[in-house]
Amino acid sequence: MTTAHIRELRNAPAMLPLFAKAVLRAGVKPGKSPALPDIGVRLRDVVLDQKHLATYRKVCAFPADKYLPITYPHLHAHPLFMSLLLHADFPFAAMGLVHVRNRITQYRRINEREQLDVECRFGELVQVEKGFEFSILTSVSTAGELVWESESTMFRRGGGTGGGQDRKAPATPAPVTDFEQWKVPGDTGRRYGAVSGDRNPIHLYPLTAKLFGFKRQIVHGMWSKARCLAALHDQLPEGPFTVDVQFKLPMFIPATVKFAHEQSAGGIDFRLLASDGVKPHLSGSVQSAV
Structure with missing residues (x-):
């Protein structure tokens, strides 16, 4: 590079x-x-x-x-x-x-x-x-x-x-049935901000988040990615691999979320969803890079 x-x-x-x-x-x-x-x-x-x-x-x-x-x-x-x-x-x-x-x-x-x-x-x-x-x-x-x-x-x-105004909304998927449920505490943004150095006000407190138009603090996207990969740690490839994620709806914390994953052709697909098992916070995949 x-x-x-x-x-x-x-x-x-x-x-x-x-x-x-x-x-x-x-x-x-x-x-x-x-x-x-x-x-x-x-x-x-x-x-x-x-x-x-x-x-x-x-x-x-x-x-x-x-x-x-x-x-x-x-x-x-x-x-x-x-x-x-x-x-x-x-x-x-x-x-x-x-x-x-x-x-x-x-x-x-x-x-x-x-x-x-x-x-x-x-x-x-x-x-x-x-x-x-x-x-x-x-x-x-x-x-x-x-x-x-x-x-x-x-x-x-x-x-x-x-x-793009005429684009049809995608059909609402069925809630996931096979998942891990996590509790995400309200101080997660402060804890991740302290270790990452990313102390953006939108991640810290309800008041600081409201100053930027959020109803309360939201978690860092890279914390969400890291937390998903920690859950998949024992399944990650030994050799070269790529993890690709899309950040979707913000996660207001504290929150209850559902983590779902499944094997796919050549890798693993995973999602982090709201408590209803439908609204997506993150979707991603792990693929071999060989």
């Missing part, structure tokens, strides 16, 4: 100043023809903190072993994401962006003692029906070997192509 304009960082950017800058840039307007800057950032020799890793495992319910949970490298990419979103040439305000899809490919399991080189850059920007979608591409290497990469797709509402 390379680009002509990669900036080397000595340290991971501190999240609190980044969020303050996001507030200051909240009024940024994209103009008629927004374009992404051809930039990226790289952080070398990231040493993993065992206490931090243990806390992440506890928050997301991963078992302890000598390998990183597949979603864990995303935490080290997040400050790099934010530095890209707050670049002077980025055409949108970071506040209000919605994470709609995330795809991770793990080429081999990463030992928790390995040092990591993390690089993030912008992918493509596409105008869609209700606004714009763009991707942030991340690669993680150790000793020059690519071991992990991801694509996070973000959505910005407004300025879309329009149309």
Whole structure:
């Protein structure tokens, strides 16, 4: 994963100043023809903190072993994401962006003692029906070997192509009957925010979430993905594999949710649903990457 304009960082950017800058840039307007800057950032020799890793495992319910949970490298990419979103040439305000899809490919399991080189850059920007979608591409290497990469797709509402009003609503599926039921406490957003550094107000308290139009706090999408994969931990492939998810309806917490999964051709399909077993919070699949 390379680009002509990669900036080397000595340290991971501190999240609190980044969020303050996001507030200051909240009024940024994209103009008629927004374009992404051809930039990226790289952080070398990231040493993993065992206490931090243990806390992440506890928050997301991963078992302890000598390998990183597949979603864990995303935490080290997040400050790099934010530095890209707050670049002077980025055409949108970071506040209000919605994470709609995330795809991770793990080429081999990463030992928790390995040092990591993390690089993030912008992918493509596409105008869609209700606004714009763009991707942030991340690669993680150790000793020059690519071991992990991801694509996070973000959505910005407004300025879309329009149309689609005559589209028929899909038929309502039957409630799932084979599932695990989970209780998601109201402090999950604060706990995940503390370990991830993503302390977006919409995830913290009812009052802070209401300031941004939510009736109460919602859980992080990447917590939902991690929690699903923790539940599937013993079924994940030993070799290279890809986990692709779509984030759907927000999960207001506290909540009761249902996790359902089934074997599919070459992998596993899974869903995280509201307490009615119908409304989707997340859908995803695990597929071999061989």
